Amino acid sequence: MAGATTLMTRSAKRQVGKTRATTESKFVRGMLIGVTVLFLGLFLFMPLAVVFATALQKGIATYFASLNEHDALAAIRLTLITAAIAVPLNLIFGVAAAWAVAKFEFIGKSLLITLIDLPFSVSPVVSGLIYVLIFGLQGLLGPWLARHDIKIIFAVPGIVLATTFVTFPFVARELIPLIQAQGSEEEEAALTLGAGGWQTFFRVTLPNIKWGLLYGVILCNARAMGEFGAVSVVSGHIRGLTNTIPLHVEILYNEYQFVAAFAVASLLALLALLTLVLKTAVEWRSHQQLAENEPNWSTAIA
Amino acid sequence: MSIQALDITKKFGSFTALRKVTLEIPSGELVALLGPSGSGKTTLLRIIAGLEFADSGAVRFDNQDITERSARERQVGFVFQHYALFRHMTVFENIAFGLRVRPRRLRPAEAKIRAKVHELLNLIQLDNLAQRFPSQLSGGQRQRVALARALAVEPNVLLLDEPFGSLDAKVRQELRRWLRQLHDEIHITSAFVTHDQEEALEVADRVVVMNEGQIEQAGSPDEVYNQPATPFVYNFLGNVNLFHGRIDNGKTYIHEQETGHVVYVRPHSLDIDRVPNGGDHFRARIKHINAAGPLVKVEAVTDWGALVHVEMPQERFRNLQLAKDEDVFVIPKDVKVFHALNLERSELQGIA
Numbered sequence: 001m002a003g004a005t006t007l008m009t010r011s012a013k014r015q016v017g018k019t020r021a022t023t024e025s026k027f028v029r030g031m032l033i034g035v036t037v038l039f040l041g042l043f044l045f046m047p048l049a050v051v052f053a054t055a056l057q058k059g060i061a062t063y064f065a066s067l068n069e070h071d072a073l074a075a076i077r078l079t080l081i082t083a084a085i086a087v088p089l090n091l092i093f094g095v096a097a098a099w100a101v102a103k104f105e106f107i108g109k110s111l112l113i114t115l116i117d118l119p120f121s122v123s124p125v126v127s128g129l130i131y132v133l134i135f136g137l138q139g140l141l142g143p144w145l146a147r148h149d150i151k152i153i154f155a156v157p158g159i160v161l162a163t164t165f166v167t168f169p170f171v172a173r174e175l176i177p178l179i180q181a182q183g184s185e186e187e188e189a190a191l192t193l194g195a196g197g198w199q200t201f202f203r204v205t206l207p208n209i210k211w212g213l214l215y216g217v218i219l220c221n222a223r224a225m226g227e228f229g230a231v232s233v234v235s236g237h238i239r240g241l242t243n244t245i246p247l248h249v250e251i252l253y254n255e256y257q258f259v260a261a262f263a264v265a266s267l268l269a270l271l272a273l274l275t276l277v278l279k280t281a282v283e284w285r286s287h288q289q290l291a292e293n294e295p296n297w298s299t300a301i302a
Numbered sequence: 303m304s305i306q307a308l309d310i311t312k313k314f315g316s317f318t319a320l321r322k323v324t325l326e327i328p329s330g331e332l333v334a335l336l337g338p339s340g341s342g343k344t345t346l347l348r349i350i351a352g353l354e355f356a357d358s359g360a361v362r363f364d365n366q367d368i369t370e371r372s373a374r375e376r377q378v379g380f381v382f383q384h385y386a387l388f389r390h391m392t393v394f395e396n397i398a399f400g401l402r403v404r405p406r407r408l409r410p411a412e413a414k415i416r417a418k419v420h421e422l423l424n425l426i427q428l429d430n431l432a433q434r435f436p437s438q439l440s441g442g443q444r445q446r447v448a449l450a451r452a453l454a455v456e457p458n459v460l461l462l463d464e465p466f467g468s469l470d471a472k473v474r475q476e477l478r479r480w481l482r483q484l485h486d487e488i489h490i491t492s493a494f495v496t497h498d499q500e501e502a503l504e505v506a507d508r509v510v511v512m513n514e515g516q517i518e519q520a521g522s523p524d525e526v527y528n529q530p531a532t533p534f535v536y537n538f539l540g541n542v543n544l545f546h547g548r549i550d551n552g553k554t555y556i557h558e559q560e561t562g563h564v565v566y567v568r569p570h571s572l573d574i575d576r577v578p579n580g581g582d583h584f585r586a587r588i589k590h591i592n593a594a595g596p597l598v599k600v601e602a603v604t605d606w607g608a609l610v611h612v613e614m615p616q617e618r619f620r621n622l623q624l625a626k627d628e629d630v631f632v633i634p635k636d637v638k639v640f641h642a643l644n645l646e647r648s649e650l651q652g653i654a
Contacts, residue, residue, distance in 0.1 A: 191372070192353070193452075194455055203399070
């Protein structure tokens with residue numbers, strides 16, 4: 001019995017890639033796990049619980065009433081529209097940029113890589129301000145836009161622009177290492193077999209990067225729907241017109257409508273949870289695919 | 303279909319991969335491009351395939367200039383070093399790919415595609431694995447699938463980049479023979495790149511030895527092995543002993559110091575004896591003996607401190623009963639002398 005147990009723990013340990021030499025004592029292990037759990041509970045789980053608890057404080061009816069209200073519905077609609085435009089745009093930009101960076105050598109390549117990361121390194125408020133400075137009434141193109149009656153700042157186009165900017169790196173960043181790692185041999189093989197550019201892309205490249213692409217899109221979407229800073233600057237906070245979900249939450253909160261604020265905020269929290277589930281599923285699937293790509297010698301016969 | 307690569311020059315930045323290389327492959331021939339890494343052999347192959355474009359020079363198939371044509375238009379079968387199988391497609395779909403991507407009016411009917419793929423699967427003896435994915439195959443199987451995929455489009459020429467490079471020794475042997483047989487059956491003009499001299503000599507009709515972006519020698523395996531045109535070829539094809547030498551009055555002398563000439567002797571062209579035997583010889587002391595394998599390998603040190611490798615048949619070794627640290631006479635049977643400066647070949651004479 002005892003022998004069997006040792007054997008089991010040993011093989012289980014090996015699975016996590018540990019040997020006796022790198023295993024800590026029980027006390028240290030317990031401490032590390034304890035600290036992690038405490039931290040997660042305090043800073044992640046509790047706030048999440050508070051969001052839902054406050055949202056449902058006055059019952060389920062009030063909860064749905066706060067969502068089924070004109071301004072809230074408008075905010076949800078605007079958020080969906082924004083994501084529906086920004087995400088596909090970044091999907092195309094991301095694939096194109098990743099392709100260019102991973103497959104070609106050109107002058108200014110490192111500059112391009114740096115620029116792709118710019119939205120990550122710059123404060124969202126600054127990103128918003130850039131657009132105000134370009135498209136705002138006092139901005140560079142402001143007078144011209146005003147003369148032609150085109151509204152970008154304090155209107156939907158501005159929100160879409162700011163969101164697209166902020167979420168730009170997600171897809172590209174995800175794909176560059178993936179495409180680089182896969183090399184271009186499969187594409188070259190497709191070419192020599194007579195496939196054209198589009199055929200090669202849709203039949204060879206896309207299937208190879210689809211999980212990474214989906215992963216990038218999920219993260220991109222989560223950020224697009226949840227973006228506050230940049231959108232706040234360009235939106236103008238016009239109720240029912242230019243408020244996205246995060247902005248609507250802020251307004252409700254500032255007006256002491258806590259239940260309504262948390263009810264709408266719970267939508268974002270749900271989105272976050274859904275994103276996590278999808279993200280995990282995709283990660284699991286792409287790991288599986290990676291494992292499939294490893295040679296499996298048990299089934300291989302020379 | 304014959305292949306001509308004329309005056310090909312290719313640079314990658316400041317590195318010159320090929321300098322004015324001209325290579326002709328007659329229709330139906332199987333040619334090996336042999337050389338160390340960095341010799342330009344893969345670049346030459348990729349330029350013929352249209353995967354790389356030369357800075358200057360021309361490529362012709364059957365005397366038709368195709369220098370400007372893309373890889374897609376050249377209709378070459380290319381087998382990549384790491385197979386480059388489409389990892390998300392089954393073996394069947396991998397082989398069918400070239401037929402499926404054809405423009406609609408040229409695309410065979412589904413039934414014809416199936417027939418063709420199964421014919422090829424039979425050829426590579428993998429018909430039972432049609433529904434497997436590349437990851438479920440061994441290296442040798444993948445290589446055969448890659449070959450079948452290249453052949454499916456009925457290419458004008460077949461080009462293989464280090465086709466057996468990443469396989470273990472035994473599978474390599476088998477596939478080598480199999481490729482030779484296959485070529486004897488279908489007679490497609492083929493070129494393969496390799497850094498393994500044994501592979502080149504065994505499989506190819508003609509061996510093209512490359513070094514530093516140039517062709518050192520092109521000829522039958524027998525020619526390049528037995529009549530090397532340059533010291534590099536001598537060195538690269540098989541083991542060799544090098545001595546400083548001097549030619550005087552029609553005789554070759556081995557010297558201790560740097561001279562104008564280099565003397566090349568293959569280990570199996572040296573014999574060892576206990577008595578000088580009247581012929582040309584020099585003295586050496588045995589340092590190491592390796593008797594595993596068909597030939598016994600003996601390492602000896604000459605009077606002037608140079609290391610000499612000698613190979614002799616097992617029988618001869620047993621008759622001599624050689625032992626370590628024994629002083630013996632080394633007798634050259636066949637030597638080649640190259641001028642060290644301009645690498646010209648000099649006439650072989652005796653050794654004093």
